[in-house]
Amino acid sequence: QSWFIPLFLSSRSANMDNHYADAKVYKRESAKRVFVNRSLRLEKIRFFGFDMDYTLAVYKSPELEKLGFDLTVDRLISQGYPEELRTFEYDPIFPVRGLWFDYQYGNLLKVDGFGNILVGIHGIKFLKPSEIEEMYPNKFVQLTSSRIMVLNTLFNLPETHLIAQLVQYFDTHVEFTLLPDKTGVRGGDILISYRSMFKDVRNAVDWVHMDSESKMKPSILANLEKYVIKDDRIVPMLKMLRSNNRKTFLLTNSDFTYTNGVMSYLIDKDWANFFDISIVDACKPKWFAEGTTFREVNVETGSFKLGIHAGPLRPGVIYSGGSCDAFRQMVKARGKDVLYVGDHIFGDVLRSKKTRGWRTFLIVPELDHELTVWTDRKPLFEQLAVLDNTLAEVYKNLDGTSVERPHIESVIQAIRQKSHEMDQEYGVLGSLFRAGSRTTFFASQVERYADLYASSCYNLVHYPSFYFFRAPMLLMPHESTVDHASVHKSARADMLRRQDSVGQQVRGWTRKNLQTENTFCHEEEEEDQGSEGKDDLDSAREKSSSDGETEPLSRTNTDVVVVSHEQVDDE
Numbered sequence: 001q002s003w004f005i006p007l008f009l010s011s012r013s014a015n016m017d018n019h020y021a022d023a024k025v026y027k028r029e030s031a032k033r034v035f036v037n038r039s040l041r042l043e044k045i046r047f048f049g050f051d052m053d054y055t056l057a058v059y060k061s062p063e064l065e066k067l068g069f070d071l072t073v074d075r076l077i078s079q080g081y082p083e084e085l086r087t088f089e090y091d092p093i094f095p096v097r098g099l100w101f102d103y104q105y106g107n108l109l110k111v112d113g114f115g116n117i118l119v120g121i122h123g124i125k126f127l128k129p130s131e132i133e134e135m136y137p138n139k140f141v142q143l144t145s146s147r148i149m150v151l152n153t154l155f156n157l158p159e160t161h162l163i164a165q166l167v168q169y170f171d172t173h174v175e176f177t178l179l180p181d182k183t184g185v186r187g188g189d190i191l192i193s194y195r196s197m198f199k200d201v202r203n204a205v206d207w208v209h210m211d212s213e214s215k216m217k218p219s220i221l222a223n224l225e226k227y228v229i230k231d232d233r234i235v236p237m238l239k240m241l242r243s244n245n246r247k248t249f250l251l252t253n254s255d256f257t258y259t260n261g262v263m264s265y266l267i268d269k270d271w272a273n274f275f276d277i278s279i280v281d282a283c284k285p286k287w288f289a290e291g292t293t294f295r296e297v298n299v300e301t302g303s304f305k306l307g308i309h310a311g312p313l314r315p316g317v318i319y320s321g322g323s324c325d326a327f328r329q330m331v332k333a334r335g336k337d338v339l340y341v342g343d344h345i346f347g348d349v350l351r352s353k354k355t356r357g358w359r360t361f362l363i364v365p366e367l368d369h370e371l372t373v374w375t376d377r378k379p380l381f382e383q384l385a386v387l388d389n390t391l392a393e394v395y396k397n398l399d400g401t402s403v404e405r406p407h408i409e410s411v412i413q414a415i416r417q418k419s420h421e422m423d424q425e426y427g428v429l430g431s432l433f434r435a436g437s438r439t440t441f442f443a444s445q446v447e448r449y450a451d452l453y454a455s456s457c458y459n460l461v462h463y464p465s466f467y468f469f470r471a472p473m474l475l476m477p478h479e480s481t482v483d484h485a486s487v488h489k490s491a492r493a494d495m496l497r498r499q500d501s502v503g504q505q506v507r508g509w510t511r512k513n514l515q516t517e518n519t520f521c522h523e524e525e526e527e528d529q530g531s532e533g534k535d536d537l538d539s540a541r542e543k544s545s546s547d548g549e550t551e552p553l554s555r556t557n558t559d560v561v562v563v564s565h566e567q568v569d570d571e
Helices: 017-022 063-078 084-087 130-136 154-172 196-212 218-220 234-241 256-266 323-333 343-355 366-377 376-394 409-426 441-451 457-462 491-497 500-512 538-544
Strands: 046-052 099-102 107-111 119-120 146-153 186-188 190-193 247-251 278-280 318-320 338-342 359-363 452-454 553-555 562-565
Touching: 046 359, 063 084, 063 196, 063 218, 084 154, 099 154, 099 256, 107 154, 119 130, 119 154, 146 154, 154 196, 186 196, 190 196, 196 218, 218 256, 234 457, 256 318, 278 323, 323 343, 338 343, 343 359, 343 441, 359 441, 366 409, 376 409
Parallel strands: 046 247, 046 338, 247 278, 278 318, 338 359, 359 452
Antiparallel strands: 099 107, 099 146, 107 119, 186 190, 553 562
């Protein structure tokens, strides 16, 4: 049921024991589960796409984060930051994905899906509610790129902890004082804003991950057993998905040399033969918009072959760059034919879903820890349910005529204490999906853009290739807190009981006015588009052409499609 999944625990009720009992209908172990936001028939998928980093290649934590953290500190020191930064150490219990960094005040914020602030931390000091209210009226902040950086990826974990330590270092340094407007610090003639501080960290992180002089990728390739988990399920999974004339493709932002090293370790030197199409240097999310030059890679040298590739895509060949439109035209794939599996909520899932209509499968490695807390700390959740029921009982028999205010302070304080205790089980900054009973911005993105999600893409091997992933019914509060056995008393209910039920009336109306009773679009049914290989973009082009409008996409004689600005999200 929807309330069993941590992401959707939106209410606790007296029936929690029944909810736990309902959850037992799932026959697979929770560690092997794939969770469903929107129903999907696996047999309808013709193309299975995979990211590499944190998807096929699962990195060992905290080993990789510590490596990135230390190299970023080295880079900052080489750029002029003090040697004392070498005392900084990465602590895996501190950071959590999905936090917002506020450039203006230097705060890390945990927010809900609407921008309401749930938790605030400045440096390593948690902000009091009064301090949050002072800086953010109504405890709300708007998501704008000029002020907020969303730290959504697993690669953001080291910099999340680093920026917190850096803010703490300068705020408490004897040679620096806080600026009157609280936007940075000053020491003599040196002024350091939190914006510039974070920009330096971000530039250092980018250098560590992308510069040819960085030791990051060479260190991983030289110590693959230390940093990469080798999962034996990769080959059976890829073989299963390629059955029945279906295809797999690799789409990664990593360069060929690094991709070849990691994939050879995970499979063998002939890893490309397990994919029908392999694309490196994809430059996502740009790949889903205007794209880059599409080239074939010389696997002997790692360099690009001369010119732009314009021929058919060949299995076993490695390509670089390109665009989603070029890919779609070459393989004749509609958006709903593709299931793309990745860990990046923005680069992999949001973009492929919003701009191309692909089906999406988000990998959330933290789910293992989240579910461990969810199952091992069951008494905590039960205690919270008891407190909720106690609070409900206090108000149960009060109505508009009541004048005496009940004493609930002790119950409220107990709920806060238990909620805080529950959050601490996940880490310093709590759960990835919630703060107390409220879900986070990250949780809202998962719910909105990921059709499926799991702790590992290899969980697919525990399902047949024709499996029907059916989304559970999501209950609103008026449904989840009212038992079906309850007697609903209202004047309208009494009136309806004296006549035919609404359902009977609707069926009568349908027989009278419509040719068929199939008046609703069922989610399990696929629309017959009438032509294989066409997607919504093709249909839009045909309609524009028939209406005498110009085609919105401009194509050169290359395989890269340039999308006009109005068709590209500014988000």
